[in-house]
Amino acid sequence: MNTLLDLSKRETGLGVLASTLPVVELARHVWIDERAIEKLCGCLIDESVQAPAWDERYHWSDGTLKTAGAILILDAWNFCFWPDCGQQKWRVKYRGKTVNGYMALAACVKRAIEEGYELYLPERLVKLNSKDLKKIFRGQGEIPLLEKRLDHAHEIGRALLEKWDGDFVNMLKAAEGSAVSLVELVIDSFPCFDDATIYRGREVKFYKRAQILPVDLMGAMRGEPLVDFHDIGSLTAFADYKIPQVLQAHGVLRYSPELMALLERQEGLVCGDPTEVEIRAGMVWAVELIRREMAERGRQLPSFELDWMLWNLGQEPMESEWPYHRTRTVYY
Numbered sequence: 001m002n003t004l005l006d007l008s009k010r011e012t013g014l015g016v017l018a019s020t021l022p023v024v025e026l027a028r029h030v031w032i033d034e035r036a037i038e039k040l041c042g043c044l045i046d047e048s049v050q051a052p053a054w055d056e057r058y059h060w061s062d063g064t065l066k067t068a069g070a071i072l073i074l075d076a077w078n079f080c081f082w083p084d085c086g087q088q089k090w091r092v093k094y095r096g097k098t099v100n101g102y103m104a105l106a107a108c109v110k111r112a113i114e115e116g117y118e119l120y121l122p123e124r125l126v127k128l129n130s131k132d133l134k135k136i137f138r139g140q141g142e143i144p145l146l147e148k149r150l151d152h153a154h155e156i157g158r159a160l161l162e163k164w165d166g167d168f169v170n171m172l173k174a175a176e177g178s179a180v181s182l183v184e185l186v187i188d189s190f191p192c193f194d195d196a197t198i199y200r201g202r203e204v205k206f207y208k209r210a211q212i213l214p215v216d217l218m219g220a221m222r223g224e225p226l227v228d229f230h231d232i233g234s235l236t237a238f239a240d241y242k243i244p245q246v247l248q249a250h251g252v253l254r255y256s257p258e259l260m261a262l263l264e265r266q267e268g269l270v271c272g273d274p275t276e277v278e279i280r281a282g283m284v285w286a287v288e289l290i291r292r293e294m295a296e297r298g299r300q301l302p303s304f305e306l307d308w309m310l311w312n313l314g315q316e317p318m319e320s321e322w323p324y325h326r327t328r329t330v331y332y
Helices: 002-008 017-027 036-044 068-076 101-113 130-136 147-164 167-174 179-189 208-220 241-248 259-266 274-296 303-313
Strands: 030-031 091-094 097-101 196-199 204-205 253-255
Touching: 002 259, 017 196, 017 204, 017 274, 030 274, 036 274, 068 101, 068 167, 068 208, 091 101, 097 101, 101 130, 130 147, 147 179, 147 253, 167 179, 179 208, 196 274, 208 303, 241 253, 241 274, 241 303, 253 259, 259 274, 274 303
Parallel strands: none
Antiparallel strands: 030 253, 091 097, 196 204
8 A cells, every 4th residue: 555655645635545545555345456546557658549539510619718607507507417227328419420429418518508598608507497408408318406407507507606606717817727726716616516425434535527617628628728637647547436447457457245235236336435445546546556656667647537448448338348237326
């Protein structure tokens, strides 16, 4: 674990690595296999394996700073797309293509703005109602946690109006080109982004959606000085349910027999359950170790790009794939 301790010292500001380190050290159900990391890096080191590009087909942008507001609500709604057992997966048809999960969400935001919902304006967010959201997210099946998404829209709108003079751009200016500062401002202003929990009496920080926000802003607004974050490499991987599934399929994450049986039965884990926290912490640290191994082999990549690459690997069926862990939560 000295390797992990050394790695945690590189972090500045957010405390994700430092707070998840004790979880990895004390975990009872999840372990990292560093030998499997070496093997996986052998596949990722190839320069032809790249992080997926920003997909403009499904992401709205008008080339102005309004785009930042659209990305903010997109990431406020970026959680929990999987259906209960026996239920239909939520899908959306947009411009002749049927998509699901995150891309369906992005397509819904884009379609809604095209249909007149000015989701980049806080005064519009606070006026949204359940009927509006059902229209915005219409498709095959139903998106989970609809009312939570409505709560998030209202929270974002109110906070921007009360604290930031009604404009998310003011928060970007206050961050002064720092992704870490932006994440801290977002967490302080919008509790729905405050993705932290307790493990054996210690606070554990993940900040999954809050960390995605500056990365998404850079993808959507490339060339805009306000989102040219100088410390974007300080962010960690985005602890969710898909990347652990990919890492487990490649042998990087090892699970206890009890956890494997739970996954096989597709039983749910409560948000904050020690096993759920161990899965997410193991994922964060596994990606950090992959990042270091890749750097030693001559390919320097930030953790968030590795996250994207692993997410992309998980879009196709994998050998040794087990079901992902199921946690109904607004955090991922």
